[in-house]
Amino acid sequence: MSSEEQRGLDEIRGIEEGLKAAYTRNTKEAVEAFDRLREFAIRLIYLNVTAEHELDAKALIVSIGDMGKITAKQSMEIASVAASRALGDIAAEAASQRRDALAIKAVSVLGSLSRELAARGMDTAAKSAAEGLGKFGAVSARMGVENQVTLSEIYLMQLVREAMEEDLSETGIIAVAFLGEVGAVSVENKLEESAIGVSILLEELGIAAVRENHEPEAKVVINAFEKLGKASSMHGMKSLLFQAAWSVETIRVLAEDKGMNAVSRIAKLTLESVKAAGALDEEQTLEKIQEIKKFHRKIMEKS
Incomplete structure (x- = not known):
């Protein structure tokens, strides 16, 4: 048996064992399976780029995501943490090696799993x-891959919204x-477009947090x-x-109207520190903001 054939068998066995552990609620074996599948996928990232290796890596990523959703349904929080970490590590590693297709697949699966975990109230996972998601976004920003940065931003935003709906304040x-960290690394x-x-x-999250009386999230925004x-x-x-000043002022006014005085005060102080000094081409900036918003909508429609 060739090394490639042995590798394929090991991967199939790992997936089968992981699924069995997830369905039978065996946390220890599920965690071990996630770790093995993570190692298999990362190893493939460093092998020669071939159609077979690409397909095998994507199959592992999808399998980890499927297993993660099973452990979430089974309320296996420790195993679900392992699934999240495995996908996050694979996504970041693929991004760092410019294996863009694998990076996008991994972060997309992680983004979907993150919302599932929040919807089920699994705060730790x-x-x-x-x-x-944050680690992936930061790595992608350092690599200068703007479309991947945008994906991480969208998935983090969606996770925050899900967390607020489920009152998972710590996750939010x-x-x-x-x-915010992804934005800072982008700067x-x-x-520029990723940062804006x-x-x-x-801004969207801050407005939602104020409207829905999520004061801790509003303050963090x-x-x-x-x-x-x-x-x-x-x-x-x-x-x-300019965009930051505009956003903070919008949140401040809304918080004031809602009687969230602490949020309003913090926003007022922050506004003073982020206001742009000197002349600024507001019309050009507004056009850029609208273009980015349209791009975000397209991504969210697909996710």
Whole structure:
């Protein structure tokens, strides 16, 4: 038997054992299976790029996602954490090696799993998924792959919305923080559209948090804007400063109307620190913001 044939058999056996462990609620064996499948997938990332290797890696990624959804349905939180970590590691590793098709597949599966975990109230596992999405976004930003950064942003935003619906405050707060971090790394790497995209999504989340009385999430959103403002000022990204100031003011006014005085005060202080200094071509910036919003809508329609 060739090494390739042995590899294929090992992968099939790993998937079968993982599915069995998930269905029989065997947490220990499920975690071990996720770890093995993660190792198999990462090994394929470093092998020569062939159609067979690509298909095998994608099959492993999909299998991990399927198993993760089973462990979620079975309320196996520890195993679901392992699934999230496996997918996050694979996505980040693929991104770092510019295996873009595998990176996109892994983060898409992770994004879907993250919402499933939040919908089932699995706070710990959902937080692990948020970490994986954030790590992927940061790696993609450092690699300069803007479409992958945007995917991570969208999935983090969707996770926050799901977390707020399920009152998973910790997941929502952590996911917002990672979204802000992706924005900051995008600024550092001169990815202006990705950075503005984060600001747009943070605005949407801030508005939703205020309207739905999620004060902790609203405060974290404003804190993320403050960090974005400092980063954009440092790197001369005036368009982002304009968008951030606009967003914080929108959230401040809404919070004031809702009687969320603490949020309104924090927003007012943050607004002062992110306002753009000097002349700014507002018309050009507004056009760019509208283009990014349209791009976001297209992605969300497909996800």
